[in-house]
Amino acid sequence: MVINVGPQHPSTHGVLRLILTLDGEQILACEPVIGYLHRGLEKMMERRPYRHNIPFTDRLDYLAALSNNLAICQCIERLGGVEVPERAQYIRVLLMELQRIASHLVFLGTFGTDLGATTMFLYAFREREMVLDLLEECTGARLTYNWVRVGGVPDDLPEGFGQKVLDFVKLFRQRIEEYDMLLTRNRIFRSRTQGIGVIPKETALAYGCSGPVARASGIPYDIRKVAPYEVYNRVEFDVPVFEDGDVWARYLVRMEELRQSLRIIEQVLRDMPDGPVQTKLPKIFKPPAGIAYSRVESPRGELSFMMVSDGGANPVRVHIRAPSFVNLSVLPRLLEGAKVADLVAILGSIDVVLGEIDR
Amino acid sequence: MSRQRAMRDTEYNPLVYFIDGLVTLFNGMVVTWRNLWRPKITVRYPYQRRPVPPRYRGLFYLKWNEEKQRLNCVGCTLCAQACPTDVISMVKLGKGTHAGVSEFTMDLGRCMFCNLCVEACPFDAIYMGPNYELASERRDVSLFRIADLAQGGEEAVRKNIETIERLLAEEEKAKPAHAAHAAGGQSE
Numbered sequence: 001m002v003i004n005v006g007p008q009h010p011s012t013h014g015v016l017r018l019i020l021t022l023d024g025e026q027i028l029a030c031e032p033v034i035g036y037l038h039r040g041l042e043k044m045m046e047r048r049p050y051r052h053n054i055p056f057t058d059r060l061d062y063l064a065a066l067s068n069n070l071a072i073c074q075c076i077e078r079l080g081g082v083e084v085p086e087r088a089q090y091i092r093v094l095l096m097e098l099q100r101i102a103s104h105l106v107f108l109g110t111f112g113t114d115l116g117a118t119t120m121f122l123y124a125f126r127e128r129e130m131v132l133d134l135l136e137e138c139t140g141a142r143l144t145y146n147w148v149r150v151g152g153v154p155d156d157l158p159e160g161f162g163q164k165v166l167d168f169v170k171l172f173r174q175r176i177e178e179y180d181m182l183l184t185r186n187r188i189f190r191s192r193t194q195g196i197g198v199i200p201k202e203t204a205l206a207y208g209c210s211g212p213v214a215r216a217s218g219i220p221y222d223i224r225k226v227a228p229y230e231v232y233n234r235v236e237f238d239v240p241v242f243e244d245g246d247v248w249a250r251y252l253v254r255m256e257e258l259r260q261s262l263r264i265i266e267q268v269l270r271d272m273p274d275g276p277v278q279t280k281l282p283k284i285f286k287p288p289a290g291i292a293y294s295r296v297e298s299p300r301g302e303l304s305f306m307m308v309s310d311g312g313a314n315p316v317r318v319h320i321r322a323p324s325f326v327n328l329s330v331l332p333r334l335l336e337g338a339k340v341a342d343l344v345a346i347l348g349s350i351d352v353v354l355g356e357i358d359r
Numbered sequence: 360m361s362r363q364r365a366m367r368d369t370e371y372n373p374l375v376y377f378i379d380g381l382v383t384l385f386n387g388m389v390v391t392w393r394n395l396w397r398p399k400i401t402v403r404y405p406y407q408r409r410p411v412p413p414r415y416r417g418l419f420y421l422k423w424n425e426e427k428q429r430l431n432c433v434g435c436t437l438c439a440q441a442c443p444t445d446v447i448s449m450v451k452l453g454k455g456t457h458a459g460v461s462e463f464t465m466d467l468g469r470c471m472f473c474n475l476c477v478e479a480c481p482f483d484a485i486y487m488g489p490n491y492e493l494a495s496e497r498r499d500v501s502l503f504r505i506a507d508l509a510q511g512g513e514e515a516v517r518k519n520i521e522t523i524e525r526l527l528a529e530e531e532k533a534k535p536a537h538a539a540h541a542a543g544g545q546s547e
Binding site for chain 1: 376379380382383386387389390391393394400412413414415416441442443471472473474475478487
């Protein structure tokens with residue numbers, strides 16, 4: 001039997017359509033159909049000056065807009081050889097980690113709902129709202145922040161922002177314990193996630209998985225450690241790596257990343273120097289001809305931008321490597337032989353964002 | 360990097376699983392009980408509103424300069440050039456030191472509220488305010504004209520044009536005399 005899951009389905013987290021070939025409860029084959037959200041962003045970017053493209057990246061991975069902003073700005077900075085002031089780098093790292101917490105909280109909430117734990121959704125979104133309030137105070141927007149510029153960040157942190165973040169960190173440490181009580185120690189949750197949707201290390205490598213999906217399969221690969229950008233080489237944090245590669249391991253990786261993000265935030269706030277937050281650049285920014293590539297560890301994995309310049313005001317070619325797109329490609333392989341009931345758990349554990357996949 | 364094996368359960372044992380299930384239930388109740396006594400976080404939106412932070416990026420406004428009795432905008436179109444989606448168009452009024460705008464239109468149906476125009480403005484003329492209730496069922500409502508955007512509305516626009524035209528006229532009056540004087544000086 002062939003059935004469609006999506007494009008409109010609450011557990012596909014967007015407009016993703018999965019064509020499933022079933023034999024009773026077993027999935028024989030799965031074909032993801034993407035492109036419902038295609039806006040041609042790469043082409044749009046080739047038509048606009050470099051700095052006009054930053055707000056468009058908010059619409060890629062809309063749950064982690066700041067990571068996308070950072071990735072494109074780093075790429076343009078490399079293209080033009082722009083230096084970033086030290087304080088701006090610290091602010092960037094601080095905002096990135098807040099963004100990672102917000103994004104992982106969406107994962108936690110929706111993953112809980114997918115598996116029937118609706119309470120988790122309410123609690124995770126309550127805490128996410130706190131992060132969004134912090135980001136709103138700093139950037140002025142709640143989802144499409146657009147708060148990284150070529151050569152720094154547009155403005156300094158608002159008055160008393162550091163203390164508010166520290167208060168949140170203190171509170172959130174306790175709340176993570178509650179999440180552990182609700183989900184990690186939950187009998188039903190454990191039974192539904194352990195040993196399900198196993199990605200062996202070789203498969204993860206072959207498909208080019210990155211981020212929590214790769215780390216749950218035993219690949220110690222985190223751009224923040226492998227190729228540190230901004231000030232990630234100055235902060236101390238662990239990268240959780242699990243050997244098992246199942247849904248449970250992917251969940252645990254993200255839970256541990258929440259804790260590590262809090263550690264990074266504390267260190268960044270402690271070490272943040274004073275100084276300017278933006279480098280002065282000419283009104284019309286024309287980087288020299290060349291090619292630049294930048295990569296960033298977004299909450300979903302390795303996000304990278306490639307830009308080609310011919311010395312003009314617009315980029316000639318822009319390419320985006322979206323982590324969700326690459327991670328989703330492993331799904332058909334994962335779902336072969338799985339049960340229909342596990343589909344939602346497996347798809348949820350990969351944590352895809354369709355805005356990024358379709359671009 | 361810390362490498363570890365995930366905590367894993369033993370093989371299925373009905374008794375262990377039953378006890379574990381009871382513990383799960385107890386844990387869930389503990390969390391629920393704790394949350395029962397926490398303050399409510401729900402905001403009943405149309406009746407209650409959250410305070411909006413000062414940096415909030417909502418509906419635009421053109422700043423009114425009380426001292427000069429005009430809008431700060433000089434019609435330099437830097438904001439229009441900084442806009443990735445061509446939201447802004449304007450009609451310039453006069454030129455030189457007293458230049459201003461007689462019309463300033465923003466098609467907010469296309470706007471991304473990205474703040475780039477605000478950052479581009481060298482005259483502190485355009486800002487984003489706290490108003491976020493911009494949804495509408497009609498398309499033409501998304502077009503905001505100068506009277507909708509200027510601080511002080513119609514009245515401000517009228518005064519703005521008045522002030523600028525007066526200054527321009529004064530300048531015009533001063534100019535021919537000066538030019539004639541200069542020309543006269545040359546001929547002599």
